[in-house]
Amino acid sequence: MAHIHLGEGSFPLWALVLWTLLGVGLISAVVYRVRKGGIKTHQIALAGIAAAASFAIFQLNIPVWGGIHMNLTGLVGILAGPLLGALIALVVNIFSAALGHGAVGLLGANTLVNASEAIVAYYAFKTLIGMDWDVFPASASAATLGLSAGAFLMGAIIVVSGVNGSALPRGDLTIAVAGLVGLNLFAAFLAAGYWGFTVTGGAMPWAKRSAKALQRGVQEGGGALVELGRGIVVAGPIRKGGLMVEFGALVLVLGVLGIGLYVYVDRYGGFEDGERPAR
Amino acid sequence: MTVTTLSNHVPDPRLVTAFAEQRDGPLHRVNPWTKIGIVGALVLAVTVFDRLALLAGLYGAVLVVYGLAGLPYRRLAGWYTLPLLFIVSVAGPLTFLEPGTPIGGTLPTPLGELSVTWAGIVLFAELSCRSLTVVTFALTASMTTKYTDVAYMLGRLLPRPIDQIALLTYRFTFVMLETLEDLVKAALSRGANFSEFWSNKRLYARILGMTMLSAIEQSERLVKSMEARGYNGDITLYGDVSRPPIHELFVVIGSYVAVVGYAAVAVYGVRQ
Numbered sequence: 001m002a003h004i005h006l007g008e009g010s011f012p013l014w015a016l017v018l019w020t021l022l023g024v025g026l027i028s029a030v031v032y033r034v035r036k037g038g039i040k041t042h043q044i045a046l047a048g049i050a051a052a053a054s055f056a057i058f059q060l061n062i063p064v065w066g067g068i069h070m071n072l073t074g075l076v077g078i079l080a081g082p083l084l085g086a087l088i089a090l091v092v093n094i095f096s097a098a099l100g101h102g103a104v105g106l107l108g109a110n111t112l113v114n115a116s117e118a119i120v121a122y123y124a125f126k127t128l129i130g131m132d133w134d135v136f137p138a139s140a141s142a143a144t145l146g147l148s149a150g151a152f153l154m155g156a157i158i159v160v161s162g163v164n165g166s167a168l169p170r171g172d173l174t175i176a177v178a179g180l181v182g183l184n185l186f187a188a189f190l191a192a193g194y195w196g197f198t199v200t201g202g203a204m205p206w207a208k209r210s211a212k213a214l215q216r217g218v219q220e221g222g223g224a225l226v227e228l229g230r231g232i233v234v235a236g237p238i239r240k241g242g243l244m245v246e247f248g249a250l251v252l253v254l255g256v257l258g259i260g261l262y263v264y265v266d267r268y269g270g271f272e273d274g275e276r277p278a279r
Numbered sequence: 280m281t282v283t284t285l286s287n288h289v290p291d292p293r294l295v296t297a298f299a300e301q302r303d304g305p306l307h308r309v310n311p312w313t314k315i316g317i318v319g320a321l322v323l324a325v326t327v328f329d330r331l332a333l334l335a336g337l338y339g340a341v342l343v344v345y346g347l348a349g350l351p352y353r354r355l356a357g358w359y360t361l362p363l364l365f366i367v368s369v370a371g372p373l374t375f376l377e378p379g380t381p382i383g384g385t386l387p388t389p390l391g392e393l394s395v396t397w398a399g400i401v402l403f404a405e406l407s408c409r410s411l412t413v414v415t416f417a418l419t420a421s422m423t424t425k426y427t428d429v430a431y432m433l434g435r436l437l438p439r440p441i442d443q444i445a446l447l448t449y450r451f452t453f454v455m456l457e458t459l460e461d462l463v464k465a466a467l468s469r470g471a472n473f474s475e476f477w478s479n480k481r482l483y484a485r486i487l488g489m490t491m492l493s494a495i496e497q498s499e500r501l502v503k504s505m506e507a508r509g510y511n512g513d514i515t516l517y518g519d520v521s522r523p524p525i526h527e528l529f530v531v532i533g534s535y536v537a538v539v540g541y542a543a544v545a546v547y548g549v550r551q
Contacts, residue, residue: 007366007410009325016326031438039440041505045498047440048447049455053494055448056455057487059289060463063476069289069361075491084444091445095452098421099290100414101361105322163369165329165405167378167398176372183368 008103015161016105023090023108026115030086047084050076051091058096073150074143077118078125085118086111109157113150121146147188155181288360290418292452298422304349306423310523311432314420316531320538321416325409327542331401334408341415348423355415362414363407370406374399427518434514446514451497458493462486 011019054071062070071092077085093110096102102110125142129135155177159170166173299307306314321341328334346352379398386393421429426449433445463473463486471482523531543549 007362007406008322008413009328009409010369010406011326013326027441031441034440041510042498042502044440044443045447045501045505046495047444049451049494049498049501050491051444051448052451052455053490055292055452056459057490059291059456060459060486061288062483063474070487072487072491079491079495087441087444090441091448094445095292095448098417099292099295100358100418101289103322103410104318104413104417105326158369163373163402163406164326164409165402166373168373168376172376173373176369176376179372180368 008105010103010164011106011109011161012164019106019112019157019161020108023111026086026112027090030083034083034087043080043084047080047088050080051088051095054088054092055095058092058101071114072143073114073117074121074146075139077121077146078139078142080118082115082119082122085122086115089114089118113154113157116153117146117150119146120149144188148185151181151184151188154184288357290354290358290421291456293456294354295418295421296426296453298350299425302349302423304347304423306344306348306419309423310527311420311424311428311520313523313527313531314424315432316523317534318413318416318420320531320534321413323535323542324538325412327538327546328409329546331405331408334405334412338408338412338415341412341419345415345419348419350419350422355418358418359411359414362410366403366406366410370403374403377402428520431518431520435520439513443514447501451494451501454497455490455494459486459490462489 054073054076058069058071060069073085073089073092076088080088090107090111093102093107093114097104097107121142124145125138128138128141133141158177158180159174162170162173168176321337324337325334328337345355374395375393377396377399379396381394381396382400384394430446430449433449434442436442437445466482466486467473472479473482476483
């Protein structure tokens with residue numbers, strides 16, 4: 001699970017507002033779709049306990065580079081589907097922030113990053129299974145792709161936002177952040193990819209059960225966000241109207257708002273280019 | 280409550296809840312809505328405050344509040360590891376890259392001269408104060424708010440079905456932690472060694488995999504239990520968190536007025 005590796009107050013106010021709005025937009029669209037499509041008891045239970053397991057697993061210290069922690073967001077995304085996966089990402093982030101891990105003000109940004117991991121992992125797994133891959137290589141590869149997508153999005157969010165109080169030009173900040181993204185990518189490939197391929201083979205006693213659970217997750221896990229084979233729909237069974245207009249409008253409004261905020265701050269923020277954040 | 284630490288730099292939710300349930304400091308008696316209001320004000324403050332002295336003062340004040348609540352400083356130092364790692368991972372390179380007056384000499388590299396600047400050091404200190412202020416207060420609030428109050432507020436603040444997922448997560452976090460800890464203890468009793476990852480990678484995979492499987496099995500049992508009790512999309516919450524008393528309300532409103540006022544006048548230069 002990649003995180004925005006920035007503490008509270010690291011982003012300027014406009015970025016905090018922008019990422020919060022985008023996070024709220026994503027979660028609103030998901031909640032809307034879940035409510036419209038209906039949610040079954042077993043999906044609620046699975047989502048709640050998968051989030052609890054993800055949060056519990058995070059407590060275990062893994063002795064690599066002095067100690068790393070995992071959330072298995074990719075696997076949770078495959079199990080619960082992209083809709084519930086996004087909600088689980090939000091819930092795990094809320095609990096993490098309450099325990100001082102992550103940031104309260106960056107809940108929107110963190111949810112975007114983690115939801116993207118779950119969503120990408122789900123579609124990658126579904127595609128690879130469709131191509132007749134075995135479950136374990138497919139899940140390891142899908143989790144790796146999901147984590148990589150999260151790492152790139154994390155880097156993009158930092159570069160777009162800038163760091164509060166830093167006078168560093170965007171180009172130099174991109175170089176600094178590239179190292180961080182690279183480290184995350186390396187961890188993703190090492191953990192989800194290499195480790196997944198080498199240790200989660202079918203020899204494990206729990207392997208068959210895991211495989212069944214993963215495959216059932218794809219079939220029942222709360223509906224898809226985008227069903228490519230059936231045209232673009234936003235989650236769940238295709239309903240009359242498809243709700244694409246509402247979703248598109250929401251994304252458009254948030255996008256325009258975000259760009260507007262950025263342009264406003266960039267032009268009328270009250271700083272000249274040379275003196276911008278330097279103190 | 281026995282707590283076997285899985286990691287000494289991540290707060291154990293059971294320990295946090297034990298502090299909330301079994302201690303009775305001044306902050307335990309503060310209304311939970313007030314604490315949430317103060318967290319919001321602090322997030323806003325550390326985002327807009329632009330002077331190191333101010334940020335350090337705010338951090339110091341929060342540290343004092345943490346101590347007044349009767350919470351342990353030694354644990355806090357361990358729990359700072361992850362937030363500090365995040366600060367170092369971003370602010371570390373910026374300390375070298377930030378333009379400004381170099382401290383000491385410069386180190387020539389193929390890409391240019393490398394040096395730590397005063398501006399870089401100040402930025403590092405500012406980011407640390409910003410981050411640790413909210414981390415400390417979030418932990419203070421978590422360690423002084425009872426389980427039932429947290430559950431009630433989750434149910435009130437989050438829309439359905441997120442509230443249902445959050446409530447189940449909160450309840451089952453403790454169950455899953457017990458499961459994970461049992462697996463770790465079982466492996467240790469069979470002579471496992473957790474100090475090295477790569478030579479024990481199968482063991483780690485088995486523990487993490489079994490935890491996820493146990494979660495799936497728990498969810499299957501939970502579904503039967505929920506349906507037997509006539510679950511209709513609503514987990515009934517018992518208990519109530521009243522509105523904050525008037526003096527606490529004034530403190531919260533005063534905090535926001537002070538932060539917004541400072542930001543408007545000192546940071547954004549709003550004049551009459």
